[in-house]
Amino acid sequence: MHPFIFIVTLLPVVFMIHDFEEIIFFKPWIQKNKNLLKKRFPKFARFFIPKFEEISVPAFTLAVFEEFLLISVGSFMAIYMDFYLIWLAMLGGFSIHLIIHLVQWIAIRMYIPALITTFLSIPYCLYTYKYIISQMVFSSAEIFLCTLLGGIGLVLNTFFIHKLAGYFDKKYIRKIDTRRIDS
Numbered sequence: 001m002h003p004f005i006f007i008v009t010l011l012p013v014v015f016m017i018h019d020f021e022e023i024i025f026f027k028p029w030i031q032k033n034k035n036l037l038k039k040r041f042p043k044f045a046r047f048f049i050p051k052f053e054e055i056s057v058p059a060f061t062l063a064v065f066e067e068f069l070l071i072s073v074g075s076f077m078a079i080y081m082d083f084y085l086i087w088l089a090m091l092g093g094f095s096i097h098l099i100i101h102l103v104q105w106i107a108i109r110m111y112i113p114a115l116i117t118t119f120l121s122i123p124y125c126l127y128t129y130k131y132i133i134s135q136m137v138f139s140s141a142e143i144f145l146c147t148l149l150g151g152i153g154l155v156l157n158t159f160f161i162h163k164l165a166g167y168f169d170k171k172y173i174r175k176i177d178t179r180r181i182d183s
Contacts, residue, residue, distance in 0.1 A: 004137060007128050008079055008087055012072040014124045015094055018117040019064045025113035027057055033110075040108075051162070059169040063161035070157070085146055088138060092150030093157075095125045 030052045038045040071090050078087035101118040105111075132138050138146070 004131070004135070005079055007131060008075050008084065010124060011075050011087065011091060011094065012068060014121050015071050016068055018098075018114065018121045019068070021117040022114045023057065023061050023064055026052075026060060029111075029113045037108075054169070055162075055165050056169050056173045058173055059165035062168050063165045066161050066164060067157065084137070085142065088132075088142065088146040089150035089153060091125070091128060092143075092147030093154035094121075094150075095129075095147070096151045096154055098122060098125065 030049070034045070034049050034053070037049060071094070074086050074090050078084045098118050098121055101112065101114045105115050105118075129143075132143070
C-alpha cells in the first residue's frame with residue numbers, strides 16, 4: 001500500500017478513537033464540572049451548559065456517527081476517485097477541532113473529555129502535513145484553502161449535528177423515557 005493511501009485511510013480511525021473519549025466522558029464531566037464552569041466562564045456557561053446538559057449520550061453518539069460517516073465516505077471516495085482535496089479539507093477541519101480542544105484545555109486548566117486523544121491525534125496530523133508538504137502532494141494554496149474550507153465545514157456541520165441530536169432526543173429518547181415512566 002502506498003504511504004499516502006495509508007495516511008488517508010487512517011483519518012477515520014484517528015477521528016473515531018478521538019471521539020470515543022468524548023462520547024464516554026463528556027456527560028459525566030459536564031455534570032461534575034458545571035458549577036466550576038459557571039463560576040469561571042459565566043457567559044459561556046449560561047449559553048452552553050443547558051445545551052450540553054439536555055443532549056443525551058445516544059444523541060451525542062448519533063452526532064459523532066454522522067461525522068464519522070462523512071469522514072469515512074470522504075476518505076474512501078478520495079481514494080476511489082483519486083481526488084484528495086475533499087479529504088484534505090476534512091483533515092484541516094479535524095486539525096482545527098484538535099486545536100480548539102487544546103485552547104479549551106489551556107483556558108480551563110484541567111482535563112477535558114478529549115484531551116488524551118487530542119495529544120494522541122496530533123502526531124498523526126503533524127506527520128500527515130509534513131508528508132504532504134515534503135512529497136508536494138498539494139500546493140501551499142491548496143493546503144491553506146482546504147484547511148479554511150474544512151474549518152468552515154466544521155462550524156456548519158457542528159450546527160447541523162446539534163440540530164440532528166436535538167431532534168433525535170425529542171423524537172426518540174424522550175419518548176422512550178416517557179414510556180418507562182408510564183410503565
